[in-house]
Amino acid sequence: MEAPVNLRMTKQRQVILDELRKMHSHPTADEMYRLLRRRLPKISLGTVYRNLEVLSDCGLIQKIEVAGTQKRFDGNASHHYHVRCNRCSRLEDVYVDVDAEMNRKVSRLTEYDIAQHRMEFVGICPTCKAGARRDDFD
Amino acid sequence: MEAPVNLRMTKQRQVILDELRKMHSHPTADEMYRLLRRRLPKISLGTVYRNLEVLSDCGLIQKIEVAGTQKRFDGNASHHYHVRCNRCSRLEDVYVDVDAEMNRKVSRLTEYDIAQHRMEFVGICPTCKAGARRDDFD
DNA sequence: CTACTTGCAAAAAATTTGCTGCTAT
């Protein structure tokens, strides 16, 4: 839940960060695990969970806890939002500007000290729009 | 995952909807379960899960899948956002206007058909601000 | 050195599901 005092850069941590950064998708812990085993055959799922947690606490990656049972992680730590496809669950980045005063406005309204906000758009992706028409996925 | 064809209004479903609507907090399935047992001592957790799912598929309630492992539900189906306290995890409603063109803007950018968006603000609530200063919670 | 980290396995937490009998419509 919070950044440790002495962060050590272990092999595993390095590889996790590295792979996630070059990934451009938003994998779950389990997807990361399966991917990582190519480079680190002995890595454990627990290590993957622990490191994704630590890395996001440090702000080196982003934890995406939006819509869907599983947490997802994003190697892109810069400020951006996400779009999710309602049909295929694909998750992508969006760069769009939101009223810069928004956080302050909400601070005033709620009396919270607002540190950040997250935003997720939901819709149908181009592929699903084009693909065979179905009202429902199985 | 989607609205059933013939929705039946059972006792359980009615009470779940009823309780959630007068609740003004954003309970998890388990919290609902414990509450509901006062009125329906024999209700099962599975029924609670199934109904919260169905009711949100119908748009009668909202499913909040933001920040935190557990899904939360909101008896207020109208359009609004949420603020979450980083310290005590409290979740509250916010009514704030966002650029009405936002969804269209994102549609253009991403080529998705955008149906909706969600937004969550994160910060420290008034109570936690006032309360004993701690950099960290245990 | 030694505090932090790993792998492993077991546990916990959260959600889903199969089934049989009940009930709204």
Added chain:
DNA sequence: ATAGCAGCAAATTTTTTGCAAGTAG
């Protein structure tokens, strides 16, 4: 009547944790 639902319990899925051995700084 009968399709849909409830309750129950077992199964899955996802995440966390205790512990002994390994390692970065």
